Amino acid sequence: MAKPDKAAAIAELTDRFRSSNAAVLTEYRGLSVAQLKTLRRSLSGDATYAVVKNTLTAIAAKDAGLDGLDDAALAGPSAIAFVTGDPVSVAKGLRDFARANPALVIKGGVLDGRALTAADVTKLADLESREVLLAKAAGAMKGALSQAVYLFAAPASSAARVVEALRAQQAEGTAEAA
Incomplete structure (x- = not known):
């Protein structure tokens, strides 16, 4: 050359x-x-x-x-x-x-x-290919987000159940008084 x-x-x-x-x-x-x-x-x-x-x-x-x-x-x-x-x-x-x-x-x-x-x-x-690794990462993030949503919603749903139980108890008490 x-x-x-x-x-x-x-x-x-x-x-x-x-x-x-x-x-x-x-x-x-x-x-x-x-x-x-x-x-x-x-x-x-x-x-x-x-x-x-x-x-x-x-x-x-x-x-x-x-x-x-x-x-x-x-x-x-x-x-x-x-x-x-x-x-x-x-x-x-x-x-x-x-x-x-x-x-x-x-x-x-x-x-x-x-x-x-x-x-x-x-x-x-x-x-694994880039697409598979990204899909796994997205799935892991989605799982973490759904756990976070459950944790944030748990106190509100628990409070709603307590209020409903108190209302039912109060309605039961007024029915007995009458």
């Missing part, structure tokens, strides 16, 4: 690192072109998957302010999934593809500027 081409590639990778909220580094050795195409298609909604040169990626990561990609992660043939959508769904997609195609190896990544190991990416993949 000529120097201007390398500079352009570094600038493009730097922009991708800055514009994405996560990046997952993989090794694709042993995968066919058709398998890579299938992987790209499965990630297309939330990420772009690109084969990268390790030295240019290391330079671009430093330029983007990411210290999480070390030399060990950038060894061998590398490809990066630049995540622009939900990182959990991308991690799940990569994990599921790696289960079906053992040649794909997840090496690590970066999430919001923090370095991730391969185990961290697996833990991220084991999380």
Whole structure:
């Protein structure tokens, strides 16, 4: 690669690192072109998957302010999934593809500027989707609110029962007097 081409590639990778909220580094050795195409298609909604040169990626990561990609992660043939959508769904997609195609190896990544190991990416993949977590949080808040409504309504309903009992007792007393 000529120097201007390398500079352009570094600038493009730097922009991708800055514009994405996560990046997952993989090794694709042993995968066919058709398998890579299938992987790209499965990630297309939330990420772009690109084969990268390790030295240019290391330079671009430093330029983007990411210290999480070390030399060990950038060894061998590398490809990066630049995540622009939900990182959990991308991690799940990569994990599921790696289960079906053992040649794909997840090496690590970066999430919001923090370095991730391969185990961290697996833990991220084991999380439930954002929508499910939001639904659970909303359900928990609804439960807490209904408990609060019950607690606030309890003294009023208790007072109403006491007043009704006193009224019934008084009506009973006047009926006996007559």
